[in-house]
Amino acid sequence: xxxxxxxxxxxxxxxxxTLFNRLTGLRAKTVNYPGSTVDLTVGRWANSQSGDVQLFDxxxxxxLNPRSPDEAITxxxxxxxxxxxxxxxxxxxxxxxxxxxxxxxREMFRSSDERDVTAVVVALTMLDLVxxxxxxxxxxxxSVELGLKVIATDGEGxxxxxxxxxxxxxxxxxxxxxxxxxxxxxxxxxxxxxxxxVTHSPKNDQxxxxxxxxxxxxRKIDRSVLHPFFGPLLFFAVMTTLFTLIYWLAQPLxxxxxxxxxxxxxxxxxxSWVDPDSLLARLVSDGLITGAGAVxxxxxxxxxxxxxxxxxEDSGYLARAATIVDRPLKAIGLGGRSFVPLLSGFACAxxxxxxxxxxxxxxxxxxxLFVLPxxxxxxxxxxxxxxxxFVFGANALQAGFGLAxxxxxxxxxxVIAASLISRLAEKRGFFGAEKSFLMLELPLYxxxxxxxxxxxxLLRTNSYVKRTGPVILVLSVLIWAGTTFxxxxxxxxxxxxEQSFAGRAGQVLSPVFEPMGGDWRTGLGLxxxxxxxxxxxxxxxxxxxxTETDESEDSLQSGLLTQMREAKAPSGAxxxxxxxxxxxxxxxxxxxxxxxxxxxxxxxSGSMKFAVTQLLLFNLVAYVxxxxxxxxxxxxxxx
Amino acid sequence: MAMPTxxxxxxxxxxxxxxDSGVSLKVHHIxxxxxxxxxxxxEDLGLGPFEEILYFGRAPLGEPIYISVRETVLALRLMxxxxxxxxxxxx
Ligand SMILES: Nc1nc2c(ncn2[C@@H]2O[C@H](COP(=O)(O)OP(=O)(O)OP(=O)(O)O)[C@@H](O)[C@H]2O)c(=O)[nH]1
Ligand SMILES: [Mg+2]
Numbered sequence: 181x182x183x184x185x186x187x188x189x190x191x192x193x194x195x196x197x198t199l200f201n202r203l204t205g206l207r208a209k210t211v212n213y214p215g216s217t218v219d220l221t222v223g224r225w226a227n228s229q230s231g232d233v234q235l236f237d238x239x240x241x242x243x244l245n246p247r248s249p250d251e252a253i254t255x256x257x258x259x260x261x262x263x264x265x266x267x268x269x270x271x272x273x274x275x276x277x278x279x280x281x282x283x284x285x286r287e288m289f290r291s292s293d294e295r296d297v298t299a300v301v302v303a304l305t306m307l308d309l310v311x312x313x314x315x316x317x318x319x320x321x322x323s324v325e326l327g328l329k330v331i332a333t334d335g336e337g338x339x340x341x342x343x344x345x346x347x348x349x350x351x352x353x354x355x356x357x358x359x360x361x362x363x364x365x366x367x368x369x370x371x372x373x374x375x376x377x378v379t380h381s382p383k384n385d386q387x388x389x390x391x392x393x394x395x396x397x398x399r400k401i402d403r404s405v406l407h408p409f410f411g412p413l414l415f416f417a418v419m420t421t422l423f424t425l426i427y428w429l430a431q432p433l434x435x436x437x438x439x440x441x442x443x444x445x446x447x448x449x450x451x452s453w454v455d456p457d458s459l460l461a462r463l464v465s466d467g468l469i470t471g472a473g474a475v476x477x478x479x480x481x482x483x484x485x486x487x488x489x490x491x492x493e494d495s496g497y498l499a500r501a502a503t504i505v506d507r508p509l510k511a512i513g514l515g516g517r518s519f520v521p522l523l524s525g526f527a528c529a530x531x532x533x534x535x536x537x538x539x540x541x542x543x544x545x546x547x548x549l550f551v552l553p554x555x556x557x558x559x560x561x562x563x564x565x566x567x568x569x570f571v572f573g574a575n576a577l578q579a580g581f582g583l584a585x586x587x588x589x590x591x592x593x594x595v596i597a598a599s600l601i602s603r604l605a606e607k608r609g610f611f612g613a614e615k616s617f618l619m620l621e622l623p624l625y626x627x628x629x630x631x632x633x634x635x636x637x638l639l640r641t642n643s644y645v646k647r648t649g650p651v652i653l654v655l656s657v658l659i660w661a662g663t664t665f666x667x668x669x670x671x672x673x674x675x676x677x678e679q680s681f682a683g684r685a686g687q688v689l690s691p692v693f694e695p696m697g698g699d700w701r702t703g704l705g706l707x708x709x710x711x712x713x714x715x716x717x718x719x720x721x722x723x724x725x726x727t728e729t730d731e732s733e734d735s736l737q738s739g740l741l742t743q744m745r746e747a748k749a750p751s752g753a754x755x756x757x758x759x760x761x762x763x764x765x766x767x768x769x770x771x772x773x774x775x776x777x778x779x780x781x782x783x784x785s786g787s788m789k790f791a792v793t794q795l796l797l798f799n800l801v802a803y804v805x806x807x808x809x810x811x812x813x814x815x816x817x818x819x
Numbered sequence: 820m821a822m823p824t825x826x827x828x829x830x831x832x833x834x835x836x837x838x839d840s841g842v843s844l845k846v847h848h849i850x851x852x853x854x855x856x857x858x859x860x861x862e863d864l865g866l867g868p869f870e871e872i873l874y875f876g877r878a879p880l881g882e883p884i885y886i887s888v889r890e891t892v893l894a895l896r897l898m899x900x901x902x903x904x905x906x907x908x909x910x
Contacts, residue, residue: 247863274891276889364862365867406878406885506878506882510882516883618899619861619894620894622894
């Protein structure tokens, strides 16, 4: 028995992934935003009659002539995955457009020797919405007109019906895709004819129902959401709420993760069978457990951000928000389609870069990828918290304003970078000459399913942890080794660090860090931050010999702050001053200190040159600006 | 070529009031001057001669504009919309 290959093909947002999940039992991303699937996903089910079925979910297409990278993935899959059958997924509320894809597929899969099977099955989704509109569709007639089997995806046994339809219509050998004979204009004309034939709209007495239908409701909501004055106001309110929620809701959870991991490390060290000075115990507690903690501490924030994003996407609001900000983004060479990736960049650049695949022009996509690391990701927060604590002491209000200023600063930096690079790219033509277009579809509003939101956010968080976790873990073990060897027997942690490989490297590089207002210790902190930015804080704690006797994060931080206030540079002057701390904040705002981001940038841009340039440029610019700031402040007498 | 007077481009419609049910228009022709990918996408969406469309108004910052064609609501930049020449449908 062989494997059958089956492809799900259809317009963006037509419900392909939802159907894929029902057929395979998997849980891939489904939200109410055209372009949520950006890659092929494969799943399978066992089939008693003719072997396993291998099902591919594809990115949505408006036609089978690809016009963006995610569409090209779908068309390529049709040509290379040797399909025995395709399921044309058609949104019943958009028959007059989406049936054209089914007609096009029927032509492409025609075969001269197997005339009785079409190899195409139509799956009709969103019939519930048609019904709420007060309309009805004659499925039998639709099937006759199309010359294809039509299966409604709602109701009992829909999945079974679809499976057996695939079983009946599948070709024996994989079909070779043919060129359609008719043009897409002809298919669209035919689609409209069929739609008018099979749809029954309400007569006058049923008008009332149509007025309460999903389309009418969507228009009514849009009147406020896209209002010249209230629209932007709502936009700011939604974004502010989202970010406030991330910080306030996540705080207690992050403390919980932090205390759990320090308790775990301490608990291990206090076991009678563990020798706390042994290398293995130190590797496990300082390398592995600390490293795992460094990954997991951000999970609450990322989860909450994803919940917010999925909620907004699934309601249909994010597509509107993207159109509201299209104009300002266009002015700096980006566009409305860059909005969702940029917004996700505030959680983490890694998933955000993948979301940039829906940006249809190469130039706009590359530019989005390029400036994404400037969005202030959640890993910068603990660093900012420490440095703001140093500058403002216990004044939480001032520190809050400081944090807001850092966020605004990061957005400004992104704006400046995008305008500069887009001008340069246009002049030199290095991101391609392709013009970008917006042409974004606005889906109908719907009430997001809260359970689905929580689940989807969990899935995305999970895949983030899986992707970045191993990298951070390996790097934190490496940093542990670098800061431990060769003098691992030395009892005094500060001396051990000073004499370690990393410490020596820091001393060699010290002339580089001095203009920034730091010395080798700051340098070491900055280098270690390449594992993950937040590692800066724990490295500082090791360097300044803060013992982790207290459980709470607060006392660890205030202990560290005291040590930082007392630390002296080789000249005898204080090491951390207002100038040098502001310099560090500026550095963290701009520098690309994240190897996971580098790896994703490499994959998503498909260009080593791009990723390396980005890495070097961001760090170089951050360094130069920091030196300029620190030296400038000193020149003005601010130390 | 002289343009018939009842032909308007989108740009001329900037003072159109926002309207729940949209302003009915009919596509006259699509300019051939645009980017091929863009023209192709307009075609995929069914935007061609004789197609009836609804115009809903502009985004808060003046751009994009919102139209519906064949049961789909779309946001188009002015640059994209300027390729579409329309006539008013008198009810
Ligand atoms: N009311 C209703 N909603 C549906 C139905 N099927 C899917 N949806 C919703 O429609 C939205 C889009 O579904 P997806 O499965 O993500 O669509 P897709 O075709 O994979 O979209 P892309 O990946 O963007 O091309 C989601 O919010 C789904 O929950 C249906 O039969 N009825
Ligand atoms: Mg999908």
